[in-house]
Amino acid sequence: MTINVGISACVLGDKVRFDGGHKQNRFVIDELAQYMHFKPVCPEVGIGMPVPRPAIRLLQLPSGEERLVDTKNHEIDHTDKMIAFAEKKISQFDDLCGYVVCAKSPTCGMERVKLHIANNNTVPGGAVGIYTKTLMAKMPWLPIEEDGRLNDPVLRENFVFRVFALNDFYKSVRDNLSIDAFVKFHSRYKLVLMAHSPKAYKSMGPLVANIKDWDLDEFYQVYRQQFMDAIKERASRKNKTNVLMHLQGYFKRSLTKEQKQELNALILSYKEGNQPLLVPLTMIKHYMREYPDPYLQIQTFIDPYPEELKLRYGL
Known part of the structure; x- marks a missing residue:
């Protein structure tokens, strides 16, 4: 039995995080991989960002709009490019039966991702990563879970x-x-x-x-x-x-x-x-x-x- 499942590449063990590391999940590797074929995606690498790279964050503008920006320089904005990448990638996912995403990531997090405001405080409750938010909107039936919650x-x-x-x-x-x-x-x-x-x-x-x-x-x-x-x-x-x-x-x-x-x-x-x-x-x-x-x-x-x-x- 082979079931196609999407996954954040770092959760599978690929060294694609901003610091050059990974977040490999042993349950995914040791147990689920026997039954599922994982299709890794790193949205940040997907839009051309290098490894390692400057950290990014979700920023809430005074209007309430959420933007994906460079942590140190908010003028560097990746939002539009990330949404375009997500929509194109998700259009290729007809065969997926699930998706494991990386917790806390401003691109892949499923819930409670830190959402900053201009004075460097955060919004209570947080937000959803830009990529995963698009995934959930485009495929609302798809089982999606964060790596940490699998514990x-x-x-x-x-x-x-x-x-x-x-x-x-x-x-x-x-x-x-x-x-x-x-x-x-x-x-x-x-x-x-x-x-x-x-x-x-x-x-x-x-x-x-x-x-x-x-x-x-x-x-x-x-x-x-x-x-x-x-x-x-x-x-x-x-x-x-x-x-x-x-x-x-x-x-x-x-x-x-x-x-x-x-x-x-x-x-x-x-x-x-x-x-x-x-x-x-x-x-x-x-x-x-x-x-x-x-x-x-x-x-x-x-x-x-x-x-x-x-x-x-x-x-």
Whole structure:
């Protein structure tokens, strides 16, 4: 499996930072690189800046406009060139299923990038890097995450899951655009939607049910955005418990009274935070092998990505 993912070149280990260094991320290199093909981009090098180079920053003008300028000489302004580069580069990204950006960078940061004002103070809350801001505007469905936030097990799992899900969507639907492809894809992700966004779970069912009333190309755009927005919401313990209980219901006629009690106890233990998700899921998967069910066997929630990534160990 090869999934195309964009990445800030310094996060991949390229020595392209302003000081000639890098910010290589070991999780990206050691784990994700086994499944993803990374396409590195350094926007600053992309617009012709050398390595090493003078530091740059985001500056908020009195009008509120944000500009990308030289730290020491605000008259040196890279904004227009950076936006032009970003728009051209992003136009080549149709095959991307995700993007890992460099935190705090005035070009690549995703949030809370220092935004300076003329007196050298900073604006509370910061801003988004110029390049990443353009990327997010042009591709609002794309999973984007900062290198530092990948150290958080919940954020890490959610990002990687979204990358695999978008890749699945492209392989299943984009490459075979049909009503049947949409229906089958949506059926496989029903429990995922239940876990991530019960609201989207309820609203997207009727959307798919009325697919015949849509132009397929238009439906593709609408469905992709709604689906990706829904799974961007982190699946809460409460929602995942509801999914586990829903799964449990499929075995009510197959399990003994003692087996039902044991599975229910594991689900409640997970609900109370005493067990990771993997514990009740492992038992459910065991029962799925003993008592196969066609609907459960296609549910992506059960195995959303390779278990070798060990992303559910801390959930």
